[in-house]
Amino acid sequence: MTKYKAILVTGCAGFIGFSLCQNLLKNGYKVIGIDNLNNYYNVKLKRDRLKNLINKNFTFYRSDIKNLNKLDKIFKQYLPKYVVNLAAQAGVRYSIENPKAYLESNIDGFLNILNLSVKYKIKHLTYASSSSVYGANNDFPFSVDKVADHPLAMYAVTKRTNELMAHSYSNLYKLPTTGLRYFTVYGPWGRPDMALYKFARLISKNKTLPLFNSGKHVRDFTYIDDVVEITKRAIFKIPKKNKLSNSTSIVPWEIYNVCGSKPIKLKNFVNEIFKNLKKKAKIKNLELQAGDVIKTHGCNKKTIRKLKFVPKINYKKGIKYFINWYRSYYKI
Numbered sequence: 001m002t003k004y005k006a007i008l009v010t011g012c013a014g015f016i017g018f019s020l021c022q023n024l025l026k027n028g029y030k031v032i033g034i035d036n037l038n039n040y041y042n043v044k045l046k047r048d049r050l051k052n053l054i055n056k057n058f059t060f061y062r063s064d065i066k067n068l069n070k071l072d073k074i075f076k077q078y079l080p081k082y083v084v085n086l087a088a089q090a091g092v093r094y095s096i097e098n099p100k101a102y103l104e105s106n107i108d109g110f111l112n113i114l115n116l117s118v119k120y121k122i123k124h125l126t127y128a129s130s131s132s133v134y135g136a137n138n139d140f141p142f143s144v145d146k147v148a149d150h151p152l153a154m155y156a157v158t159k160r161t162n163e164l165m166a167h168s169y170s171n172l173y174k175l176p177t178t179g180l181r182y183f184t185v186y187g188p189w190g191r192p193d194m195a196l197y198k199f200a201r202l203i204s205k206n207k208t209l210p211l212f213n214s215g216k217h218v219r220d221f222t223y224i225d226d227v228v229e230i231t232k233r234a235i236f237k238i239p240k241k242n243k244l245s246n247s248t249s250i251v252p253w254e255i256y257n258v259c260g261s262k263p264i265k266l267k268n269f270v271n272e273i274f275k276n277l278k279k280k281a282k283i284k285n286l287e288l289q290a291g292d293v294i295k296t297h298g299c300n301k302k303t304i305r306k307l308k309f310v311p312k313i314n315y316k317k318g319i320k321y322f323i324n325w326y327r328s329y330y331k332i
């Protein structure tokens with residue numbers, strides 16, 4: 001049964017987008033997916049994810065959110081009530097190498113999404129922000145009420161900018177918007193440029209693991225199923241105008257942390273991967289990398305209170321599920 005008219009999801013061939021679409025389709029929603037299938041990482045993985053979305057309720061467009069004309073046609077044809085913008089140039093490190101790619105997809109592309117959301121009078125725009133907006137903050141746990149004005153890399157600049165752009169549209173056009181600050185998402189069908197995937201690849205090939213900052217980084221790793229559930233609940237929780245308070249704005253604009261609020265030392269995370277792959281640890285400790293945040297630890301009290309969901313999967317279970325998927329995907 002199709003409960004709502006179409007939900008439009010950009011970045012649908014990406015890790016989070018694919019996982020969200022899979023869940024929405026399973027629950028009877030009609031989904032219009034957009035992705036440009038760029039080659040930031042292996043396109044085969046994106047295509048394989050898409051194969052798993054084939055369904056009478058799923059329509060895919062290979063399109064770029066920077067292409068306003070094509071995007072306009074898609075909005076016009078489907079008149080989505082709910083839009084979820086997950087398409088972005090992701091990754092902190094690559095933003096040091098190629099900042100322009102981030103401005104183009106994350107700022108120009110997002111502006112197109114905002115303008116079309118207003119033009120076609122959607123009910124709610126939900127979009128991906130990131131824990132990296134907390135940057136140089138060291139007031140743990142990070143809370144959405146706290147300042148997020150000290151980004152350490154251009155990726156974070158674009159994500160914080162998205163939140164501010166959304167705020168201005170929520171004000172000017174009364175467009176309800178919700179930004180989700182995702183904290184290091186991991187799990188099956190994950191991103192090959194992220195730690196867990198990279199480590200699994202090296203460890204399974206018996207290679208030495210280069211561990212930046214000697215593995216002393218701390219991350220609030222968040223399992224994909226929890227992320228999908230929170231994202232789905234956020235889509236249907238339309239922000240309203242608020243009375244002005246310290247933590248919110250008067251316009252229909254909302255921000256949530258998406259995290260388990262249980263930070264783990266990277267070293268412990270890595271040991272768990274070795275254990276699951278049944279390999280002996282071979283590690284080369286390295287210095288801290290430029291642009292890296294040393295610790296992330298989010299506060300998820302507001303997310304739990306408003307979206308009524310407590311993240312369920314601890315890192316030991318999550319790594320096990322990922323490694324099971326990894327083994328079956330690569331047939332090892």
Ligand SMILES: NC(=O)c1ccc[n+]([C@@H]2O[C@H](COP(=O)([O-])OP(=O)(O)OC[C@H]3O[C@@H](n4cnc5c(N)ncnc54)[C@H](O)[C@@H]3O)[C@@H](O)[C@H]2O)c1
Nearest residue numbers: 011013014015016036038064065087088128130182184185
């Ligand atoms: N995975 C995480 O830990 C994490 C953490 C914080 C924020 N985020 C954000 O969540 C969103 C999804 O992340 P992900 O991990 O699934 O990344 P991903 O790279 O796997 O997915 C993004 C998808 O968007 C597509 N895309 C990129 N630019 C596009 C454009 N201009 N037009 C159309 N499609 C485009 C890519 O091809 C890709 O399939 C991103 O906005 C990312 O910045 C992710």
